[in-house]
Amino acid sequence: MPVSDTPVLSARGISKQFGGVEVLSDVDLDLSAGEIHALLGENGAGKSTFAKILSGVHRPTRGTLALNGNPVEVPNPIAAQNLGITLIHQEPISFPDMSVTENLVLGRHDGALLGRVPWAQMERNANELMDMLRVSIDVTKPMRGLSIADQQMVEIARALASDSRLIIMDEPTAPLTPKEVETLFSIARRLRDQGRTIIFISHRLEEVQALCDRATIFRDGHLVETANVADLSDEDIIRLMIGRPLKEMMHRSGAKIGDVALEVRELSLPGKFHDISFTVRHGEIVGLAGLVGAGRTDVARAVFGVAPAASGSIAVKGKTVEIADPSDAIELGLAFVPEDRAVAGIFGTLPVDQNITAAVPGKIAPHGFIRSAIERALAEKSVKDLRIRLAALRQPIGELSGGNQQKSILARWLHTDPDILILDEPTRGIDIGVKAEFYDMIGTLAANGRGVLLISSELPELLYLCDRILVMSEGELTADIAGDEATQESVMRAAVPTKGKHGTGGSPPEHNEVAL
Amino acid sequence: MSDTSIPKSAVQDAAPVRPRWKTILLRPEAMTFVLLILATLGASLLSPFFADIAYILESFTYYSEYAIVGLVLTLVIISGEIDLSGAAMMALSACLFGITYQAGYPISVAILVSLISGVAMGWFNAILVIRFKLPSIIVTIGTLTLFRGIAQVIAGDRSISKFPSWFVGIDYQYVLNLPIPVIVFCVVALALGVILGGTVLGRQIYQIGTSAIAAQHAGIRVNRIKTGLFIGMGVASSVAGLLTASRLASVRYDLASGAELQMVLIVMLGGTYIFGGRGSIIGTFLAAWLLVIIATGMTVANIPINAQLTVLGLLLIISIIATNIIYSRTQR
Numbered sequence: 001m002p003v004s005d006t007p008v009l010s011a012r013g014i015s016k017q018f019g020g021v022e023v024l025s026d027v028d029l030d031l032s033a034g035e036i037h038a039l040l041g042e043n044g045a046g047k048s049t050f051a052k053i054l055s056g057v058h059r060p061t062r063g064t065l066a067l068n069g070n071p072v073e074v075p076n077p078i079a080a081q082n083l084g085i086t087l088i089h090q091e092p093i094s095f096p097d098m099s100v101t102e103n104l105v106l107g108r109h110d111g112a113l114l115g116r117v118p119w120a121q122m123e124r125n126a127n128e129l130m131d132m133l134r135v136s137i138d139v140t141k142p143m144r145g146l147s148i149a150d151q152q153m154v155e156i157a158r159a160l161a162s163d164s165r166l167i168i169m170d171e172p173t174a175p176l177t178p179k180e181v182e183t184l185f186s187i188a189r190r191l192r193d194q195g196r197t198i199i200f201i202s203h204r205l206e207e208v209q210a211l212c213d214r215a216t217i218f219r220d221g222h223l224v225e226t227a228n229v230a231d232l233s234d235e236d237i238i239r240l241m242i243g244r245p246l247k248e249m250m251h252r253s254g255a256k257i258g259d260v261a262l263e264v265r266e267l268s269l270p271g272k273f274h275d276i277s278f279t280v281r282h283g284e285i286v287g288l289a290g291l292v293g294a295g296r297t298d299v300a301r302a303v304f305g306v307a308p309a310a311s312g313s314i315a316v317k318g319k320t321v322e323i324a325d326p327s328d329a330i331e332l333g334l335a336f337v338p339e340d341r342a343v344a345g346i347f348g349t350l351p352v353d354q355n356i357t358a359a360v361p362g363k364i365a366p367h368g369f370i371r372s373a374i375e376r377a378l379a380e381k382s383v384k385d386l387r388i389r390l391a392a393l394r395q396p397i398g399e400l401s402g403g404n405q406q407k408s409i410l411a412r413w414l415h416t417d418p419d420i421l422i423l424d425e426p427t428r429g430i431d432i433g434v435k436a437e438f439y440d441m442i443g444t445l446a447a448n449g450r451g452v453l454l455i456s457s458e459l460p461e462l463l464y465l466c467d468r469i470l471v472m473s474e475g476e477l478t479a480d481i482a483g484d485e486a487t488q489e490s491v492m493r494a495a496v497p498t499k500g501k502h503g504t505g506g507s508p509p510e511h512n513e514v515a516l
Numbered sequence: 517m518s519d520t521s522i523p524k525s526a527v528q529d530a531a532p533v534r535p536r537w538k539t540i541l542l543r544p545e546a547m548t549f550v551l552l553i554l555a556t557l558g559a560s561l562l563s564p565f566f567a568d569i570a571y572i573l574e575s576f577t578y579y580s581e582y583a584i585v586g587l588v589l590t591l592v593i594i595s596g597e598i599d600l601s602g603a604a605m606m607a608l609s610a611c612l613f614g615i616t617y618q619a620g621y622p623i624s625v626a627i628l629v630s631l632i633s634g635v636a637m638g639w640f641n642a643i644l645v646i647r648f649k650l651p652s653i654i655v656t657i658g659t660l661t662l663f664r665g666i667a668q669v670i671a672g673d674r675s676i677s678k679f680p681s682w683f684v685g686i687d688y689q690y691v692l693n694l695p696i697p698v699i700v701f702c703v704v705a706l707a708l709g710v711i712l713g714g715t716v717l718g719r720q721i722y723q724i725g726t727s728a729i730a731a732q733h734a735g736i737r738v739n740r741i742k743t744g745l746f747i748g749m750g751v752a753s754s755v756a757g758l759l760t761a762s763r764l765a766s767v768r769y770d771l772a773s774g775a776e777l778q779m780v781l782i783v784m785l786g787g788t789y790i791f792g793g794r795g796s797i798i799g800t801f802l803a804a805w806l807l808v809i810i811a812t813g814m815t816v817a818n819i820p821i822n823a824q825l826t827v828l829g830l831l832l833i834i835s836i837i838a839t840n841i842i843y844s845r846t847q848r
Contacts, residue, residue: 304733306732306733325732325737326732326733326734326735327735327736329735330735336733343729344727344729344730344732344733345733346727346730347726347730347731347793348726348727349726349793349794350722350723350726350793354723358723358731358734359734359735361716361719361720364716365715365716368715369714369715370714370715370716370719412734
């Protein structure tokens with residue numbers, strides 16, 4: 001392990017708050033010269049925030065950074081670059097119509113504003129950098145024509161051009177092919193051997209084992225462990241990533257589960273998800289877990305007809321149906337509380353009552369004309385039943401708090417008396433207290449014989465509520481676990497792409513227990 | 517970090533509600549109404565001849581055609597789209613009417629051809645906007661040029677006239693002491709006002725304009741309704757084209773030339789929000805009268821025609837600013 005004594009970078013007590021919420025607290029971390037250091041954690045554990053603080057994208061609320069023992073401020077990305085810290089984005093941010101050379105020297109002109117640009121010199125330098133990386137990229141070509149991998153190489157070349165000592169790669173391998181991943185790894189190793197430090201952020205434990213010297217694991221904004229990768233098994237890492245329990249919740253005892261309400265067969269949408277099959281029964285709460293970008297929301301949108309799948313079929317109560325538009329889905333007794341409440345849920349400037357009754361025009365206008373007395377009565381009932389806190393029904397819904405907006409959207413669907421509810425992150429951005437109310441409501445919905453498909457990034461929530469948990473990873477269904485057998489470990493193992501998909505080693509094939 | 521379930525630290529209580537009277541006064545139609553009264557008083561002071569109801573009604577017939585299209589345009593704008601091709605659709609449908617009649621067909625057939633062409637043109641706009649997901653402002657700038665171009669190709673530079681005498685001069689036909697174009701305008705306003713204010717369709721038009729994505733998720737057939745509105749624009753334009761043909765006793769390709777701006781002006785003056793989701797038929801109704809009174813007021817006050825355009829332009833800008841201020845205030 002090439003770990004020297006003086007840390008290249010040391011972070012002390014780094015904390016970050018967004019809008020009063022602490023997303024990173026008291027992180028102490030030392031990075032040595034010549035190491036590749038993995039940052040690991042669930043979605044939102046704080047690893048990306050930490051990387052962004054190092055690279056000047058965010059400023060810490062508290063805490064100090066020191067480079068080679070000297071305290072430094074990193075107010076913005078340019079300052080970071082000047083200090084020798086470069087963040088390489090997953091999808092490189094570049095100017096697609098400018099040449100590779102031009103992109104390499106962006107933000108680094110040191111001549112006069114109207115001075116002559118030394119093109120020949122710059123091009124020579126660019127070629128030298130490419131030689132150093134041992135990649136063959138024509139530096140006079142525009143960025144647009146380059147593959148994502150080559151664009152990343154240009155970003156890395158940029159880091160070298162400014163002689164960065166600390167290079168942060170945020171999920172660099174996600175868009176790459178196995179061969180490109182290999183090239184990236186060999187370059188990363190070479191950079192390490194030159195004494196540079198690399199921070200490697202990835203969800204793929206496989207790659208961490210193959211590439212990294214040390215790993216730091218984040219959970220809920222805290223640094224929970226820094227250790228040599230050689231001393232960590234995949235199991236250890238997963239346990240550390242999720243290892244709460246935040247608060248121990250008993251698994252809800254299942255309601256009586258009835259016939260199949262919704263059946264999805266071999267649903268595929270190229271680029272989003274592939275060959276998805278599952279069922280939801282009456283009275284059953286089925287969880288859909290997975291990392292962000294695993295395709296969970298896309299499946300929900302396909303089932304509800306917002307963005308229909310390209311192939312596969314959907315059956316409602318045993319009958320194969322065609323769902324081309326949400327109105328079709330609603331007629332079949334489906335309801336969908338979307339993830340993005342502000343855009344796809346509420347009509348922000350319209351009154352609360354009009355928001356609540358939006359999906360039941362037939363009820364408020366029995367003969368074509370809206371009867372405001374009926375509308376008000378429906379809305380008042382919802383306000384009472386769901387304890388929506390508001391000042392008046394004619395108030396614009398945008399003035400309510402997030403939790404009360406979400407309750408109003410749920411109320412909208414309850415008026416349609418749905419058989420199947422798809423809830424996409426229903427408790428995101430909602431106070432803890434109101435969350436508990438939602439858990440009760442979701443439980444009651446199932447107890448009343450409705451089928452619920454619950455998408456959530458919060459494992460305790462899924463483990464508490466669900467009779468069965470489906471797990472998606474990179475667009476595929478990787479597990480179907482009974483609620484009382486599900487653990488955070490088993491769900492996370494299926495959610496984190498560790499399979500040798502990129503041929504970077506031979507992890508044992510595991511747990512493809514898709515059962516139907 | 518976007519996926520962190522951030523617990524909002526404090527429970528935010530609902531904000532206090534604005535009293536009802538204030539909500540009503542803050543509606544932009546209230547501004548239109550006040551302007552209408554001010555303009556009427558001002559014009560009466562400028563010229564004693566102004567306060568003659570027959571004169572105002574007669575003046576209104578010149579604007580009624582644009583005002584009728586403006587009523588449908590109000591719905592289109594509330595739904596979050598815009599249609600600038602109204603005037604060109606008037607011209608092309610009227611030219612088709614004239615040519616069909618000239619070709620020897622009975623006038624009823626010619627009227628039918630004009631109405632069908634209105635449906636077809638509106639549908640064409642709808643296809644481009646909805647199927648191809650193009651911005652309606654660009655689509656209808658394109659089709660306004662296209663439709664008028666086709667009118668010029670088929671009708672050439674000549675006027676088509678020699679319509680039967682019963683067809684000509686609808687602006688001098690009175691029912692209940694009101695010229696027929698004024699009646700048509702009032703009937704259309706009443707019908708659309710009831711639809712917009714009282715029916716599910718009207719409610720859904722507001723919801724689509726507020727958030728088309730949320731509307732789609734709530735099961736509202738967004739594309740179908742928008743298509744209907746564009747076709748409605750085509751039909752209203754062809755009706756307006758027929759009224760114009762009758763009033764002028766002739767049609768030419770340059771009929772209602774440049775009138776798309778007046779249509780937009782009427783809708784904006786009526787307090788409809790250019791970004792959709794808000795507005796009313798009563799506002800457009802009042803604005804049509806306001807425009808007539810300002811225009812005729814300027815004429816009786818001997819303000820030269822070439823200065824009147826400047827005044828209308830200023831009016832359009834002021835009305836857009838005022839509406840935006842009012843809405844951003846109620847938005848908080």
